[in-house]
Amino acid sequence: MMQETEEEDVELVGGGRRGPSSLGISSDSKGLKRGLLSFAGIIIALNIIVFTLGVKYSQEYTPPPTPEPVDNESKPASFRLSPLVRPLHYIMQVDPDMNAFTFTVRENIMIEITNSSTRDIILHARELQVSDVLLHTQNGTTIAPSSVSYYTPDEFVIFHFGKNLTNLLVDQTLFNITFVCSGQIGDIARGFYRSSYMENEEKKWLAVTDFEPADARSAFVCFDEPSFKATFTMSVSADASEGWFAISNMNEVSITPRHYSTNGSADGYQVHHFATSPLMSTYLVCYVVSRFGHVTYNGGSVPVRVFAPPLVVEQGRFAAETGSKIVDAFGDYFDIPYVMPKLDMIALPDFTSGAMENWGLITYRIEALLWNPNTSSLASKQSIAMIISHELAHQWFGNLVTMGWWDNVWLNEGFASFVEYQGVDLVYPSWNIWSQFIPMDRSVAMDLDSLHSSHPLVVPILSADVITQQFDSISYSKGASVLRMLRDKMEKQSQGSFVKGIHHYLTKREYGNAESTQLWADIVEETGQTDVTGFMKSWTEQVGYPVVNASLGDDGKIHLSQRRFLYTSSPTNETQLWNVPLTIQKRDDFVSQAYDEEHTEIIDDGSWAVLNVNGSGYYRVSYDQALLDRIIAQWEEDHLVFSDETRSSLLSDSFALNLAQSVPIEYPLSLVKNMKGERDYVPWWTTLGSLGGLRPFVDEQRFYETFQRFISATLRDTVDHLTFTESEDSDESHSTRLLRPVALTSAISAGDERTINEGYRLFEAKKQGRPTNTSSALNPAIYAAAASKSNEMDYKWMKDAYLKETSATEKNVLLAALxxxxxxxxxxxxxxxxxxxxxxxxxxxxxxxxxxxxxxxxxxxxxxxxxxxxxxxxxxxxxxxxxxxxxxxxxxxxxxxxxxxxxxxxxxxxxxxxxxxxxxxxxxxxxxxxxxxxxxxxxxxxxxxxxxxxxxxxxxxxx
Ligand SMILES: [Zn+2]
Incomplete structure (x- = not known):
């Protein structure tokens, strides 16, 4: 999944995300094959049972009984489910009641029990009422449990069958378990919940699911762990007479009238039946009941639909086309086609994270999907493309191959956060999107990873309630950063090797689960680059990351040493070492080597030397004064000899080293004050973010006004060059067009009178409905100018505009300004x-x-x-x-x-x-x-x- 987007003072694009894999049982190829083979047999057996159940349900459509007693005294052996009782196939009919906001689910799960002494069957359930539990053998015997109890700390429902079950296990392992469960469609945006939007001043509802990591259990009784992959045959009913319909992960195969009333007649509801899914984890199941509209894009290999409230659905066209192009680009890049028969994406008015990668039906918060060509900015266009790319990357990383358990959630999220750049780069190459990696991911990861209280990428998860803590910048952005470093290292050895290794991993593990160690082993197996495993071990299993200290010796050498980088001083027993891929740029030279010792050295030829070119390695560099003076001299003379990523990385390191008390504040400021003529978005992003970050620590100081004046003076030349004028059809670069609103807004935050006055003049024109000839991309700056004056009338105007606005991205801009x-x-x-x-x-x-x-x-x-x-x-x-x-x-x-x-x-x-x-x-x-x-x-x-x-x-x- 994708976390909520960061909204910095400088209106940055992109930002955080969120997302899940291995019990260690089914990830071997033997287990996987067994699962696939037995599937053919399941369908036949299930058909018979479905028929029987159909008759049964039509005779009793009664509200579910009160829950069985909670028994929190009998603690189960583990908070994890036993791998010896596992689901193979679910058949589910979901009946939401959109008037009472309740739901009923009739379930039939084919299970395999491989422990012959099993007496109880344990599944996950939270706040569900469960009734009519029956266990069916393949030859028609049916038994009921002697009792049903709940163990709420671990969210278990326990069906007690006792000896009756053990007796059956003498000569069989396959069963079907059937039951009915029911619950509430709540307001909290998790599980199966309701959301609303306004249409012609009338409140309209929809009901939608959001299950990652462990909320499927609040919508239906299930084996709610990522390694319990099963196939799903879903049907969902909706009141067609009121315009309701349902969508789910798979394509719809038929619609039938529902017959649930006691006399067997139809009740106006239609049942939407969906094709059987591939093997997948419960957290990826999704269904939605709504009266949304949709737009379609059929120009790619699969039909893509974007669903949204009918009045704004036209704003889904950019997403539909982009989604289609990226999904095909990924299919080519990984050399594995997208496996689902369709791709649906839906814009939700209420949604906790940014987006969620449910297989074949991806859910988004509304502003992360809908783009209005008349009012939305280039920054939001890029942000939407990145989020779509992230979720589509998950269709391979996460959905096709899933982490075995949540301790490896970084495999899902780190990969998606890394590969999302690839997807966008393939479809929009002129955006040069990879150059934004440093501020958008690497700096974000390092910031959290510089704390003592950070954690390694792979962390044991010993209780269910800490799973969600894993969805942080370490799993997302550090995961992405170490993969970028691995790619750069592998590609240096052999071009194309990284993606070859990934293709091998995805093909070998498809429809299964995996852990980090298996990914490295698969890459080594395919590419023969045997050092990959040891290299990645040092970055995934250790907490933190290193700073490389570079100092000039009397012996004509530059001495390098590494230690863990921390914002507070290191503990004395710090002995960690990393395998550091060293790259060095000199005046006329480029060198690369790796080292995993505490110390190493390189020859000094009197030139400046910048280490970690393009910030490719996940480490910082601290130079001694002599080396620093050489770099600053070059920076002052011509900073463009360094790439925009290298410039961004130098700036980011300088501020971080200062925060860690390793260098005085003069160092970052000496770089910043020489940024005149800088025209690239990425170095500015790093600088303005860092300077803005210092504001709250100095805004009570006597010198605060001077600090503000310094920021606006630094921006002066850039702001004068860019101005408030952007013509839509100019041939300006993507970087310049992104920089303009950021530079203007930052100048306004720094109190720059000229920019404020110009922005306010444009705001007044907007208020009076006069044409201004400025692009809507500059609205953040124009509104910021108004906010800086804080007039009561302007506040009221802005709030009114916010309430009336129908474009979700523009609504966000207005809210940020308020x-x-x-x-x-x-x-x-x-x-x-x-x-x-x-x-x-x-x-x-x-x-x-x-x-x-x-x-x-x-x-x-x-x-x-x-x-x-x-x-x-x-x-x-x-x-x-x-x-x-x-x-x-x-x-x-x-x-x-x-x-x-x-x-x-x-x-x-x-x-x-x-x-x-x-x-x-x-x-x-x-x-x-x-x-x-x-x-x-x-x-x-x-x-x-x-x-x-x-x-x-x-x-x-x-x-
Ligand atoms: Zn994700």
Missing amino acids: CKFGRHEHVGQIQSTLQDALNPDIIKPKDMQSTLVNIARSSRDGRTKTWEFIERNFDLLKAKFGDAPFVMDGIIKRVTSLFSTSEDKKRISDFLNNSGFSKGSRSIIQALEQIDINRKWREKNVESLEKWLDQWAESHPEK
Whole structure:
């Protein structure tokens, strides 16, 4: 899946994602073949049983009985299901009631039991009522359980058959288990839930599923672990007389009237029957009941449909075409065609993450899929293409081959986060999308991975409630970064070897599960590059990453040594070493080598030397003053000898080293002040993100105005060059067109009067409906100019525009701007926006996180008021997001990361530890560590920053 998109001050594109594989049972090829072979036999047996059940259901359509007793005393042996009882095939009919918002599911699961002493059958169920349980043998014998109980801590339902089952196991292993379960279609966006949208001032509903990682169990009783792959034959009913219809993972094969009333007559509902799926995990099952419209793109190898509320469905055309092109591009790239017969994508008004890769039916938050050519920007177009590419990558990485267990979730998410660039690059080569990797993924990963409380890519998961913690920047962005490093290393040895290895892995493991070690083994088997396994071990099994220290010796050599990079000082017993792929760029030379020792050295020829070219390796580089002086001299003379990725990487390292107290603030600032003439989006992104990140730590200081003036002076030349004028048909590069709104918005955040006035002039024209000749891509800057003045009338106009807006991407731009209002004496605007966040009719719950984070980042008042709001409404927020850690963790970590004093830390720590929110959880520990890092930065840097700025101000007097 894809996490919610980051909304930085500089309106960046892309951002986070979220996503899941191995019990270690079925991943060997023997187990896999057995599963496939027995499938042919299942269909015949099931046909008979389905018929029998059909008759049975038509006679009794009664509400389910009250649940059986909870028995939390008898703790099962493990929180994991036994691999000796496994599903082969599910037949399910889902009956949602869209008036009462309840559902009933009639299930028939073919299971195989290979432990002959089995007495109980255990499956997952959460908040479901289960009834009519029967076990059927292949020769027609039926037995009922003596009792059914629930063990709620592990979300188990236990069917107790006792000796009756053991007796049957003497001469058979295949059974069908049938039952009925029912539950509520809730408002919390997980499991089977409801969502709403407005159509001609009328509220319309739909019901949709979102199961990853462990929520399928709240919609139907199942073996809810990723290695229990089975085939699914689904049917879903919907009231056709009211315009409802259903879609699911597979293509529809027929529609029949439903006969559930007691006299056997039809009830106006239609049952949509879908083709049987390939072997897949439960977290990928999806079904939706709605009255949406759709657009179709038939120009590729499979039909692609985009579903959305009827009034905005035309905005799905870009996604349909892009989806079709990327899915075919991936098919060619991996040399394995997409296996499903169709691809559906659906835009949802309520959705927790960014998107979810359900096989054949991908779900998206609405602004991650719909693009309006009249009002949406190039940045949102790129962001949509990237999210689509990420989810389509999962159709291979995750869906076709799935991690065996959630400890290897990075295999799914790291791969999708890496390959999404490939998909977009194949379809939109002029975007040069790979160049954005450093700020979009590598820096994000390193930021989290620089904490003591980070974790290795592969972590043992010892209880179900920590699964969701795995869906963080380590699994996504570090996963992607180490794969990029591996690709670059392999391609140097032999071109095309990386994708050859991947093809082999995907073909060998298709419809099965895998672990990291198997991926490396498959790559080695195919390519003969035997060092891959050891190389990747050092990056996936160890926590953190190294900094390589480069220093000039008296012996004419540059000495290199490595140690773990941490924002706070390293522990003394640090002995970790990584296998570092070294690349060096010199004035007329390019060298590459690898080293895994603590120390190594290279010859010094008097030239500047930049290590880790293009930031390809997942490590930072720290230079001593002598080497640094050479690089800065070259940078001042002509920084374009370094690629945009190298420039971005140098900038990113310099700020990180300063945060870690390894270099003084003068170092990053000496690079930044020489950015005049920089026209590339990527280095600016890194710089503006880093400078903006320092704001909350200095906004109370006497020199804050000078700091702001320094940022706007740095941007001056770029802003004057770009201006507010962008003609739609100009031949400007993708990079320039992305840079313009970012540079303008950043200048406005830095208080640049000229840019604010020009932006505000355009805002007034917009307000009065006058034509402006500016592209809608510049709306973020124009609205930011208005927000910086915080006039009450403008705030009202903007809110009204937000409420009326029908384009989801433009709605987001307006909301982000509303979050910036409230400066100077207008704190009431901050309170008003915060209050609106609690009203789902104004701000959808899916936008809660970005709203709070954007307000907190907007100003000092925004930061304080947001934290007070979180404290005041904590229980309410918890109830709203159902303890959904994606949302709550995100809110806590991102808002608290803006605080930097001991008093802040004490207040936040006291509150969180008494809040009952997963006490001692990884996210709380990380949040508190971050505040400490911020505090130490202040203590060490504020004075020298002030001095540096005073000097700078002397040579740059205010005009
Ligand atoms: Zn994903």
